[in-house]
Structure formats: structure tokens, C-alpha cells
Amino acid sequence: xxxxxxxxxxxxxxxxxxxxxxxxxxxxxxxxxxxxxxxxxxxxxxxxxxxxxxxxxxxxxxxxxxxxxxxxxxxxxxxxxxxxxxxxxxxxxxxxxxxxxxxxxxxxxxxxxxxxxxxxxxxxxxxxxxxxxxxxxxxxxxxxxxxxxxxxxxxxxxxxxxxxxxxxxxxxxxxxxxxxxxxxxxxxxxxxxxxxxxxxxxxxxxxxxxxxxxxxxxxxxxxxxxxxxxxxxxxxxxxxxxxxxxxxxxxxxxxxxxxxxxxxxxxxxxxxxxxxxxxxxxxxxxxxxxxxxxxxxxxxxxxxxxxxxxxxxxxxxxxxxxxxxxxxxxxxxxxxxxxxxxxxxxxxxxxxx
Amino acid sequence: xxxxxxxxxxxxxxxxxxxxxxxxxxxxxxxxxxxxxxxxxxxxxxxxxxxxxxxxxxxxxxxxxxxxxxxxxxxxxxxxxxxxxxxxxxxxxxxxxxxxxxxxxxxxxxxxxxxxxxxxxxxxxxxxxxxxxxxxxxxxxxxxxxxxxxxxxxxxxxxxxxxxxxxxxxxxxxxxxxxxxxxxxxxxxxxxxxxxxxxxxxxxxxxxxxxxxxxxxxxxxxxxxxxxxxxxxxxxxxxxxxxxxxxxxxxxxxxxxxxxxxxxxxxxxxxxxxxxxxxxxxxxxxxxxxxxxxxxxxxxxxxxxxxxxxxxxxxxxxxxxxxxxxxxxxxxxxxxxxxxxxxxxxxxxxxxx
Numbered sequence: 001x002x003x004x005x006x007x008x009x010x011x012x013x014x015x016x017x018x019x020x021x022x023x024x025x026x027x028x029x030x031x032x033x034x035x036x037x038x039x040x041x042x043x044x045x046x047x048x049x050x051x052x053x054x055x056x057x058x059x060x061x062x063x064x065x066x067x068x069x070x071x072x073x074x075x076x077x078x079x080x081x082x083x084x085x086x087x088x089x090x091x092x093x094x095x096x097x098x099x100x101x102x103x104x105x106x107x108x109x110x111x112x113x114x115x116x117x118x119x120x121x122x123x124x125x126x127x128x129x130x131x132x133x134x135x136x137x138x139x140x141x142x143x144x145x146x147x148x149x150x151x152x153x154x155x156x157x158x159x160x161x162x163x164x165x166x167x168x169x170x171x172x173x174x175x176x177x178x179x180x181x182x183x184x185x186x187x188x189x190x191x192x193x194x195x196x197x198x199x200x201x202x203x204x205x206x207x208x209x210x211x212x213x214x215x216x217x218x219x220x221x222x223x224x225x226x227x228x229x230x231x232x233x234x235x236x237x238x239x240x241x242x243x244x245x246x247x248x249x250x251x252x253x254x255x256x257x258x259x260x261x262x263x264x265x266x267x268x269x270x271x272x273x274x275x276x277x278x279x280x281x282x283x284x285x286x287x288x289x290x291x292x293x294x295x296x297x298x299x300x301x302x303x304x305x306x307x308x309x310x311x312x313x314x315x316x317x318x319x320x321x322x323x324x325x326x327x328x329x330x331x332x333x334x335x336x337x338x339x340x341x342x343x344x345x346x347x348x349x350x351x352x353x
Numbered sequence: 354x355x356x357x358x359x360x361x362x363x364x365x366x367x368x369x370x371x372x373x374x375x376x377x378x379x380x381x382x383x384x385x386x387x388x389x390x391x392x393x394x395x396x397x398x399x400x401x402x403x404x405x406x407x408x409x410x411x412x413x414x415x416x417x418x419x420x421x422x423x424x425x426x427x428x429x430x431x432x433x434x435x436x437x438x439x440x441x442x443x444x445x446x447x448x449x450x451x452x453x454x455x456x457x458x459x460x461x462x463x464x465x466x467x468x469x470x471x472x473x474x475x476x477x478x479x480x481x482x483x484x485x486x487x488x489x490x491x492x493x494x495x496x497x498x499x500x501x502x503x504x505x506x507x508x509x510x511x512x513x514x515x516x517x518x519x520x521x522x523x524x525x526x527x528x529x530x531x532x533x534x535x536x537x538x539x540x541x542x543x544x545x546x547x548x549x550x551x552x553x554x555x556x557x558x559x560x561x562x563x564x565x566x567x568x569x570x571x572x573x574x575x576x577x578x579x580x581x582x583x584x585x586x587x588x589x590x591x592x593x594x595x596x597x598x599x600x601x602x603x604x605x606x607x608x609x610x611x612x613x614x615x616x617x618x619x620x621x622x623x624x625x626x627x628x629x630x631x632x633x634x635x636x637x638x639x640x641x642x643x644x645x646x647x648x649x650x651x652x653x654x655x656x657x658x659x660x661x662x663x664x665x666x667x668x669x670x671x672x673x674x675x676x677x678x679x680x681x682x683x684x685x686x687x688x689x690x691x692x693x694x695x696x697x698x699x700x701x702x703x704x705x706x
Contacts, residue, residue, distance in 0.1 A: 150589035151510065151568075159621055160600055204555070206578055215504075217582060219570060225559055229570060231582060236503035236598040237621070239605055245589040247513055252592055268512055268590070 006031045006308045009069035009093065011060055011084055012076040013038040013047040015293040016098060020073055021051045022290050023300035031308045037063035060084050064091035071121050071311060074098060077167070078174040079346065082107040086352050089114045094121025094316065096307055100183045103174075103346035104337075105330040110351050112323050121316045122323060123307065126187050128258045129320040130302040133281040134191070137244075137253065137263060140279075141192060145265055147248030152192050152228040154257060156181040157238035160214075168234060169212050171344065176212035177232040178205075178336060184258040185242075186329050187321070189220060189228040192244055195325050199223050201332060205340045206235075213342055220332070249274075259296040359384045359661045362422035362446065364413055364437055365429040366391040366400040368646040369451060373426055374404045375643050376653035384661045390416035413437050417444035424449060424474050424664060430520070431527040432699065435460040439705055442467045447474025447669065449660055453536040456527075456699035457690075458683040463704050465676050474669045475676060476660065479540050481611045482673040483655040486634040487544070490597075490606065490616060493632075494545060498618055500601030505545050505581040507610060509534040510591035513567075521587060522565055524697065529565035530585040531558075531689060537611040538595075539682050540674070542573060542581040545597055548678050552576050554685060558693045559588075566695055573685070602627075612649035 008024065010017050010033050017036075024031050033053045038044035041058030048056035057063045063072065064087050071094035074084055082102045088095045089111065101124050102108040115122035128134050141149060158181070167173040168180060190196075200221035205213045218230040231238070242257035243250055249267035254260045262280040269275055284301050292298055310318060317323055337343070361377065363370050363386050370389075377384050386406045391397040394411030401409035410416050417425065417440050424447040427437050435455045441448045442464065454477050455461040468475035481487050494502060511534070520526040521533060543549075551573035559568040571583040584591070595610035596603055602620035607613045615633040622628055637654050645651055663671060670676055690696070 147589075151584070151586060151591065153508070153584060153591065155506070157504065157598060157603075159602075202557070204572060204580075215580070217572060217580060219557060227557075227568070227570060229582075229584060231504070231506060233504060233598070236500075236600055236603065237619070238504065238506065238596050238598040238603050239619075243508075243591050245510060245586070245591040247589055249512075250510075250589065250591050266590070266592075 004030070004312065006311045007034045007068060007070045008032065009034065009063045009066060009072040010036040010047070010053070011063055011072050011074045011088070013043045014075060017047070017073070017075040019292045019294055019297040019300055020075065020304070022292060023298070023304045025051065025290065026284065026287060026301045027304060027308065031304055034068050035063055035066045061087060064088045064093055069093060071096060071307070073125070078179060079103060079172070079344070082111065082346065083352060085111050086114065089118060089120055089122070092118065092120065094311070096121075096123050096125050098125045099187070100179050100330065100333065101326055102330065103179070103344050105327060105334050106351065107346060108327055108330045112327060115316070119316060121311060123310070123318045124321055124326045125303060126321050127300055127303040128184065128188065129191065129318075130306045131259065131281065131299055132302070133253070133260050133262055133279065136279060136281070137251065138191060140251070140265065141244065142194070145267060146244065146246030146250055149192060149244055149246045150226055151245040152189050152226070152242070153245070154185045154188060154229070154242040155231050155238050155240045156185050157231060157233035157236060157240060159237045160235050164209065169208055169214070170210050171212045176214070176342070177216045177234050178213050178333060178340070178342070182216060182218070182230065182232050182336075183329070183333065185218075185230040185232065186332050188242055188257065189230070190325060190329055193222050193226065193228065195328065196222055197328055198228065198332065201335050201339065203336045203339050205342070211342075213340060216336070216340070218336060256295060259299045261296070357383065357665065359664045360387045360421060360423045361385065362387065362416045362419060362425040363389040363400070363406070364416055364425050364427045364441070366396045367428060370400070370426070370428040372645045372647055372650040372653055373428065373657070375645060376651070376657045378404065378643065379637065379640060379654045380657060380661065384657055387421050388416055388419045414440060417441045417446055422446060424660070426478070427451060431532060432456060432525070432697070435464065435699065436705060438464050439467065442471060442473055442475070445471065445473065447664070449474075449476050449478050451478045452540070453532050453683065453686065454679055455683065456532070456697050458680060458687050459704065460699060461680055461683045465680065468669070472669060474664060476663070476671045477674055477679045478656060479674050480653055480656040481537065481541065482544065482671075483659045484612065484634065484652055485655070486606070486613050486615055486632065489632060489634070490604065491544060493604070493618065494597065495547070498620060499597065499599030499603055502545060502597055502599045503579055504598040505542050505579070505595070506598070507538045507541060507582070507595040508584050508591050508593045509538050510584060510586035510589060510593060512590045513588050517562065522561055522567070523563050524565045529567070529695070530569050530587050531566050531686060531693070531695070535569060535571070535583065535585050535686065535689070536682070538571075538583040538585065539685050541595055541610065542583070543678060543682055546575050546579065546581065548681065549575055550681055551581065551685065554688050554692065556689045556692050558695070564695075566693060569689070569693070571689060609648060612652045614649070
């Protein structure tokens with residue numbers, strides 16, 4: 001690794017990769033994208049030109065063999081995470097991979113074992129964990145500001161996309177609420193309950209004509225009876241807040257909960273009065289001439305900076321979302337899918353070698 | 354009935370009766386409390402003196418036989434609604450009865466049949482329905498402002514009351530979340546879905562040591578797949594909002610949803626942009642020297658005024674929540690209790706004659 005600089009290869013050239021490279025451009029040379037690969041060379045070249053990336057490849061394999069790349073950011077659709085991630089690791093590259101890391105726990109266990117065996121960087125791009133509001137939220141919960149947490153409620157509800165062939169409606173392209181947006185709510189719940197594994201899971205779903213889950217209502221239960229309630233919808237929008245409710249008050253995280261800029265704590269004090277405390281964490285200012293596709297996309301800067309810090313300190317895993325926790329989350333998704341009867345092609349495919 | 358004046362008998366002399374009589378005092382003589390009864394004559398006398406009520410009785414029966422009373426407001430704990438209500442009706446008195454009207458549908462069917470047979474006024478004191486915000490909300494939903502309603506979400510979550518013998522924790526005194534606070538969320542759901550009866554019900558509960566349900570999570574499903582999601586808690590507080598989510602936007606009713614002062618409609622317009630429209634309905638101003646025990650209690654004025662209007666126009670039932678709807682709501686509560694295994698003494702007691 002070249003000293004002090006983290007050199008990224010970008011695998012995939014879509015909107016999320018665009019936002020990620022824009023975020024990298026905010027880090028003033030500490031982190032650089034040095035190569036990009038897309039399925040079509042022209043797309044890779046266009047992308048490279050937009051971000052002054054020196055090398056563009058028309059195949060993912062070429063990128064994984066580029067000797068100047070330290071770590072590869074995987075941003076293709078999630079059905080292709082496993083095979084591209086494995087290729088990266090097998091070619092000695094660390095990976096920051098978009099969520100969900102894989103289609104099922106079996107695939108993820110394999111990737112984790114390969115990454116650890118080869119001592120390569122491996123981290124889920126769960127950007128939520130690296131926002132300042134999210135760091136502070138974890139501290140306050142741990143300090144018991146709202147007493148014992150009893151209930152977590154979260155919404156991720158979007159307006160319908162009427163085009164039946166759109167990616168989000170097609171399970172073959174990773175469409176469906178659970179893996180597309182549920183990954184955020186489940187990961188948030190695991191954060192609130194400090195990584196404890198739920199003892200009960202329950203889900204009620206509704207499928208579209210292609211077999212994608214367009215509505216899921218999930219109840220997880222933790223070992224002290226704490227409930228975690230998730231409403232995921234691709235048929236009607238709602239307020240996408242998160243509320244953590246405890247014996248002595250509650251915290252409401254402003255929508256969008258997964259890339260928020262603040263929260264309000266409503267605390268019942270010893271003498272029974274109610275107090276309200278506001279916590280604000282504005283987004284980094286958007287640099288003129290830059291823009292982001294995704295709401296609050298500039299918040300990706302926090303994640304990119306964290307990856308840089310980890311890599312520069314020689315760490316190969318995140319301490320904010322461990323790989324064990326990523327795996328626990330994937331196992332919860334597997335169990336929910338089992339209850340829903342939702343099977344992906346990946347479930348019947350053998351692991352790669 | 355004396356012309357133009359509605360003469361109330363007050364059955365019970367607790368906090369809710371106090372708020373109701375305070376509300377009556379706002380109606381400048383159109384509606385009068387002319388008698389009050391409590392189990393202890395002294396309580397009735399104290400109450401009568403506070404509100405200048407001419408007659409006080411130490412038994413409910415005396416009140417029901419007072420010839421100057423047109424309609425009786427029943428405010429005792431709900432386990433005693435059925436027998437007191439029946440006594441009123443059998444003595445020829447109309448009733449406005451606090452919610453839930455009875456402990457089960459069997460009792461309510463009996464009361465409805467007696468009231469109709471004797472052509473007596475009978476109405477559930479579901480004050481929510483008579484607030485201006487609630488009237489306007491119904492209109493907007495009907496007009497399709499948010500497209501087709503797909504999802505309703507509502508919270509009624511309160512801090513724990515640690516005294517294990519407190520009424521709210523004791524099922525013998527009507528304690529427990531479903532009948533105490535769930536009645537509000539179910540009645541609101543029925544309002545949002547225009548009285549249609551759910552085709553599926555599902556509940557997950559948690560009981561305290563006395564057998565009262567201190568946490569209920571309810572999912573109702575309507576015939577077009579619409580979901581109605583209720584979180585009731587007596588172990589941790591939360592934001593007690595209601596959100597109605599449709600294909601073209603959502604409406605968020607400010608907490609407390611059941612006696613609110615407004616809501617915000619988030620609407621996706623034809624060209625895909627998002628608009629926000631605020632609807633405010635401030636509470637009637639509190640008259641100096643008066644006060645209310647319950648949050649937004651002054652809103653009881655709307656209900657009292659509506660009752661007066663109905664009675665003066667010769668109506669014996671509300672057109673904003675029909676008795677059929679009250680009965681449907683009670684049947685939903687019965688079914689939820691069946692699933693929870695929650696049985697009240699009233700369930701095994703025979704109907705009275």
C-alpha cells in the first residue's frame with residue numbers, strides 16, 4: 001500500500017458508485033479512486049473521465065488484478081456481490097462492499113472465511129454506522145438516557161414504481177423490500193440492541209406478480225421481551241423515522257432514519273417531568289460543482305473517511321459493524337425469507353471455488 | 354325533554370366525569386348537568402357542589418329514576434358499563450357511555466337492542482370523532498388526497514406505572530392495553546377504512562403478573578390487502594402519532610392522534626414532485642378558572658356540543674360513529690382477545706334481564 005493514501009478500485013459504474021467517488025473527491029487526495037471497471041468498457045471510460053480516474057476496464061477481473069489497487073468498492077446489484085467479492089479476495093484485494101453483502105448467510109460465511117484467511121480488508125458499506133448522529137445515538141442508548149430499551153419501531157416505505165420490469169420489482173435483479181431496504185432497518189435494530197441476536201422473528205408479507213416482496217411487516221423479539229417492529233413498503237410512502245422507546249422516555253430519529261441529520265430525546269426525569277433534548281448533526285456541506293444522486297448522499301463522506309482511517313491503521317475489519325454482526329444480520333434476513341417462502345436463485349447455487 | 358336544553362345525569366364522579374362537566378360548563382346553558390351519582394353520597398355531593406349541580410345521589414339507581422334527567426353520561430370503569438348502562442335504558446334514560454362501551458360484543462348487542470327497542474339515545478363517547486381535525490381528515494381521505502390508502506400505522510405507548518395494584522395494571526378493574534387504549538387505535542383504523550371490517554387480525558402480546566396485557570402489537574388486514582398496524586404499550590412511551598399512507602402520499606396526524614390539533618399531508622403530485630400541506634385545528638381556548646385532567650381535555654367540548662345537536666334534532670344515534678360501527682369495533686376487540694387468550698369475568702357472566 002502506498003503510504004498514507006488509500007487507493008480504491010471501483011467495481012461497477014452506476015449511481016451509487018458515482019456518489020461514492022464524489023464522496024472520495026471530498027477527502028483531498030487521502031483516498032483516491034485509481035481504477036474503475038464496468039461490464040462495458042465505454043461506461044468505465046466515461047466514469048473514469050468524470051472523476052479523473054487513471055485506468056478504466058471493461059471487465060471486473062482486470063480491475064481485481066490491477067497491482068496499484070489496495071481495496072475495491074463493490075457497487076453492482078447485490079445478486080452479483082458474492083461472485084465479484086470472491087474474485088477480489090482471491091486476487092488479494094480488500095473490499096468495501098455495498099449492502100446487503102450477499103444474498104444469503106452461506107455466501108457471506110464463505111467470503112468472511114476467505115477474507116480472514118488471506119488477512120484482507122472486508123467491510124459492509126453500511127454508511128449509517130459512520131454518521132455522527134448514529135455514533136452519538138449508540139452512546140446515549142448505552143448510557144441509559146431512556147432507561148431500558150423496550151421497543152424499536154422503524155419505517156422504510158416508498159411510493160410505488162409502476163414499471164413492473166423496474167429492478168426494484170424484479171427478484172432476479174435483487175428487487176423486493178427485504179433485501180433492498182429491510183437490510184437498513186434490520187441493521188439499525190441490531191445497532192440499537194447492541195448486536196444481540198433476536199430470539200423470535202415474525203414476518204407478514206405481500207408479493208408482486210414477479211414474486212418480489214413489495215410489503216413486509218416484521219417483528220423481532222429480543223431475549224428480555226424487547227420488540228423490534230419494522231414496516232417496509234414499496235407500495236405507499238410514509239414517514240421513514242426510527243423510534244427507540246425505553247422505560248424512561250424515547251428517542252425519535254428524524255427521517256430518513258438511515259442517513260439522518262439528528263434526533264430528539266424525550267426523557268422522563270426522576271421527578272416525573274418530561275424534558276426534550278435536541279441533537280443536530282448537519283450534513284457536510286456539498287462542495288459547489290458536485291452533487292449526489294441519493295438523498296443525503298454527501299453523508300457517504302463519513303463512511304469513506306472511516307474506511308481510510310481503518311486501512312491506514314492497519315485494521316482489516318470495521319469496529320462499528322463487525323463481520324460477525326453483518327453475518328447475524330444476514331442470518332435474520334435468511335430466517336425472514338424462510339418464513340416468507342422467498343427463495344432466490346443464489347440459494348440453490350453451490351459456493352464458488 | 355325541556356325545550357332546547359339537554360339535561361344530563363352524571364353517573365360516576367371521577368376525573369373523566371370532572372372533565373366532561375367542565376366541558377358542559379362551556380356550552381352556556383344549552384346543556385346542563387342536573388344530577389350526579391356516585392357510590393358514596395359524599396363524593397356525589399362534593400362533585401355537585403363543584404359544578405352547581407342541583408341533585409346528588411349515593412346510588413346509580415336513584416339517578417336513573419330522576420325524572421328531570423334526559424340523558425346519562427356513564428363514566429365509571431368499563432367493567433361496570435354494561436350493568437349501569439342497562440339500568441339507565443331500563444329506566445328510560447338515553448346514554449352517552451365512555452369507551453369501550455362494554456367488555457365484549459355480547460353485552461353491547463344486548464344494550465343496542467334495548468336502546469333501539471325503547472327508542473332511547475345511545476352513543477359511544479369516542480370524542481376523537483367530533484374534533485374538527487378528525488372530521489376534515491375523513492373528508493380528505495374520501496376525496497383521495499393520498500390516492501388509495503394502503504397502510505395505517507398508529508402508536509399508543511405510555512410510560513410504565515410501577516404500582517402493580519394500579520387500575521391500569523389490573524384486569525379486574527379494566528386494566529390492560531387493548532381495552533384501555535387499543536379501543537382508540539381500533540376505532541381510528543375503522544374510521545380511516547370507512548367502517549369496512551378487517552378480513553384478518555393478528556396480535557402479539559405481553560402480559561403482566563396479574564394477567565393484564567401491557568403490550569400489544571396488532572396487525573389488521575382489510576379486503577384489498579390494506580394493512581393496519583397498532584402498537585400499544587404500557588411499558589415504554591413513544592410518539593403517539595397516526596400515519597395514513599396511500600399510493601400518492603401520506604398524512605401524519607400529530608400526537609396525541611386521538612385528540613389532536615392537526616395533521617400534515619405529504620402528497621406526490623402528478624408531475625412527481627412532493628408537496629406538503631398543513632392542517633391546523635387549535636383547541637377551543639380554556640376558559641380562565643377552568644382546567645382539565647386529561648391532555649387536550651378541553652376538546653371534549655366538541656363531543657358535548659355534538660350530543661346536544663343530535664338530541665335537539667331528535668336523533669337517538671350518532672351519524673359519526675354508528676352503533677353498528679361500535680359493535681364492529683367490539684367484535685374486533687373480542688377476536689384479538691381470543692387470539693391473546695385474554696378472558697374477562699364478564700365473558701362468563703350471563704346477560705342481565
